[in-house]
Each structure stands twice: as C-alpha cells, then as structure tokens.
Amino acid sequence: MFRYIIDRVIALFITLFIIVSIAFCVVRLMPGSVYDQDGDLSQTVIDTLNEKYHFDEPIIKQYGYFLKNVFLHGDWGTSMKMRPNVPVFEVMKDRIPVTLQINLISLFAAIPIGLAAGIVAAIKKNTIIDHFVSFMVVIFISVPSFVFATCLQYFVGYKAGAFPIIYDASATGMAALHSMFLPILALMFSPIARVARYLRAELAETMNSEFMLLAKTKGLTYAQSTIRHGLRNSMVPLANIIIPMFANVLGGSLVVENIFSVPGMGGMMVDSINASDHMLTVAILVFYSMISLITVLIVDISYGIIDPRVRMGGKK
Structure with missing residues (x-):
C-alpha cells in the first residue's frame, strides 16, 4: 500500500x-x-x-x-x-477562503440529497417516483450551473426578493450564509444528479445479487438488507465520482461567482x-x-481503504 x-x-x-x-x-x-x-x-x-x-x-x-x-x-x-x-x-x-467555502458547502449539502434520491429511486425502481427522479437527474446534468444561477438570481432573488441577487462581502454569520445561498444552490444541482444517478444504478444492480437474497433469507427485512449490505457495496464505485466532484464544482463556480459578484x-x-x-x-x-x-x-488512496484487493x- x-x-x-x-x-x-x-x-x-x-x-x-x-x-x-x-x-x-x-x-x-x-x-x-x-x-x-x-x-x-x-x-x-x-x-x-x-x-x-x-x-x-x-x-x-x-x-x-x-x-x-x-x-x-x-x-x-x-x-x-x-x-x-x-x-x-x-x-x-x-480570495481562496470564499471560493472554498461556497464550493465545500454546496458539495456537502448536495451529497446527502443525492444519496437519498438515489436510494429512493432504486427501491422504487420502474415506478412514478423512479421516473420523476430520473427526469430531474437529466435536467440537472444537462443544464449548466450558470443557467441555474441566472434563473435563481432573476426569479428567486430579483422577482421574489427572498435572497440577495449579489454576494455581500461585508456580511458575517447567518447574514453571510443568507447572502451566499443562491450561488451555493446553483452549484448543488449537478452533484445531486450525479450522485443520485450512480447510486440508483449501482444499488438497483446490487439488490438483485445473490448475497442480498441470502441476507433476506437470514431474517433481515428489505430495508435492513438494503442499508446494511446493498448500500455499502454500492458505495465503492461512488468513491470514484464523489471526491472528484469537488473539482467539477470548483470549475463551475468560475462563472457562478461572476454572476453573483462573489469575490x-x-x-x-x-x-x-x-x-x-x-x-x-x-x-x-x-x-x-x-x-x-x-x-x-x-480517490486512488480511498480505493485502498474501501477495497482490500x-x-x-x-x-x-
């Protein structure tokens, strides 16, 4: 190693x-x-x-x-x-702390949402819920982050007045978080979609494996076998996308920061x-x-931690 x-x-x-x-x-x-x-x-x-x-x-x-x-x-x-x-x-x-703060918050907020969406879509495979999640995944991946940023700035910031349309560099505490909410939200859509898509595909395949059938015959419920065994095995390929997603989000923030005047x-x-x-x-x-x-x-080191091979x- x-x-x-x-x-x-x-x-x-x-x-x-x-x-x-x-x-x-x-x-x-x-x-x-x-x-x-x-x-x-x-x-x-x-x-x-x-x-x-x-x-x-x-x-x-x-x-x-x-x-x-x-x-x-x-x-x-x-x-x-x-x-x-x-x-x-x-x-x-x-300039680095502001960029890292916005990107890290957006990524850490997007991962659990993506995991939850992927699990629900896999469990409800081929149902209306699965189709809805898949449709939203296509939208979130296809539309660039700067398009979401522009729409959020106009409809949520300008029209609704719910959040500032530009970043307030002088704000602190909750005011600063309130000021950076829209750029964070604009950067969240793509990571949510990527995590949900990969987890849905991996978990749906894992749930049909023989060891999952064995877990159910040993007395585990459907939910227990999914969480304890299926989800853990499905997380190995996810390491290949979750960690590099920070670099992808960082690249997307190049334009988003300009839209919201983030310094x-x-x-x-x-x-x-x-x-x-x-x-x-x-x-x-x-x-x-x-x-x-x-x-x-x-990612390379995490493979050694996750997979003993x-x-x-x-x-x-």
Whole structure:
C-alpha cells in the first residue's frame, strides 16, 4: 500500500509539472505584451519593463527563468496588473477562503440529497417516483450551473426578493450564509444528479445479487438488507465520482461567482486573463490543477481503504 501511494504521489507531481509547463507557454504566447494595454506608459517604459521581466526574450528562456525561480526560490512571480509587484499567491490568499467555502458547502449539502434520491429511486425502481427522479437527474446534468444561477438570481432573488441577487462581502454569520445561498444552490444541482444517478444504478444492480437474497433469507427485512449490505457495496464505485466532484464544482463556480459578484477565485481568473496579468493567471491555473490532482490522489488512496484487493495489489 505504501508503494502504491508513493507511485501515485510521483505521478501527481509529474502531471502537475506538465500542466504548469503547458499553462505557462499558452499564457505567455497570448498576443501582445503585458503592458501593451496600459495607455499611461510610454513605449520606453514598456520596453524597460519587458527587458526587466525577460518578456522580450524567447519563450523557452522565459520558461527557464520561471522554473529557476520556482525551484530555487519558491517564487511564482508577481502580479503585473491586479496588484502590481505583489507575489501572486499573496494576491490569491484573500480570495481562496470564499471560493472554498461556497464550493465545500454546496458539495456537502448536495451529497446527502443525492444519496437519498438515489436510494429512493432504486427501491422504487420502474415506478412514478423512479421516473420523476430520473427526469430531474437529466435536467440537472444537462443544464449548466450558470443557467441555474441566472434563473435563481432573476426569479428567486430579483422577482421574489427572498435572497440577495449579489454576494455581500461585508456580511458575517447567518447574514453571510443568507447572502451566499443562491450561488451555493446553483452549484448543488449537478452533484445531486450525479450522485443520485450512480447510486440508483449501482444499488438497483446490487439488490438483485445473490448475497442480498441470502441476507433476506437470514431474517433481515428489505430495508435492513438494503442499508446494511446493498448500500455499502454500492458505495465503492461512488468513491470514484464523489471526491472528484469537488473539482467539477470548483470549475463551475468560475462563472457562478461572476454572476453573483462573489469575490472569489473565479472572478479573479477572468479579471487576470482580461488584464493580461500572466503570472497571476498561471498561479490560478496551478491552484485549480492542484485541487483536481489532489482529489484524484484521494480517490486512488480511498480505493485502498474501501477495497482490500487494492492493498493486496500494492503489496505485490
């Protein structure tokens, strides 16, 4: 198991290195200089700044300077436009908690609802309840989160006036939760549908297995056999989707945060691209990549915890 984990960690860092390399090259190959859009600077000043930060050199040399600063000094660069000369992760640190808070709350609230919907649909298979759950699953998966966000903002926030149409960054306690309710709700629909769909399929198949028939012959009721045996066996494949769903929700929040004016990483990502703040854009891409890779690593390790066959394979 230890070797299994080490192999996955090494693969994580190799993948991250490839992602960082591609992100740096793509961002730096965008047309124009970082300072071209700044009308307050003369051409002489722009040329001086480009020379200072090596923007006038070939992309391969820029990449070499970038790697040297990262590996030798832990320096990922400074923001050029958003907060000039401030380290990129210093710029990001105030935005990360808001983004994580909204995404974690939406995911943790969606999972139990999805589990309950999947269990009910599996138990009531081929009934009107099952058809209704399946229909809602199709809607929730097919419609993007930003469409739900726009509809919620208009009908629930603006028309009904039940919740604020934009996020109040100054609110605290229950007022803050009330302010972020609509963006959280907009991000919940897709995770609910994914959990319900997978659990319904797995549990419906598990309930027809021979060991479930044996459990019933031993005296367990239908509900007891489903919860004690069927649900536990159906949870193994779910680990492959529940943990990575955080990365999916995080990606969906890029647009949702902009719709509700949430001062999180999503808005900063869009602003940094529009402002050609290249180093900040690369740092944000690294942040999202790390979240995705860590979730994949957790999935791989969780398989070893849930399924003993993975641990035995790791020992070999």
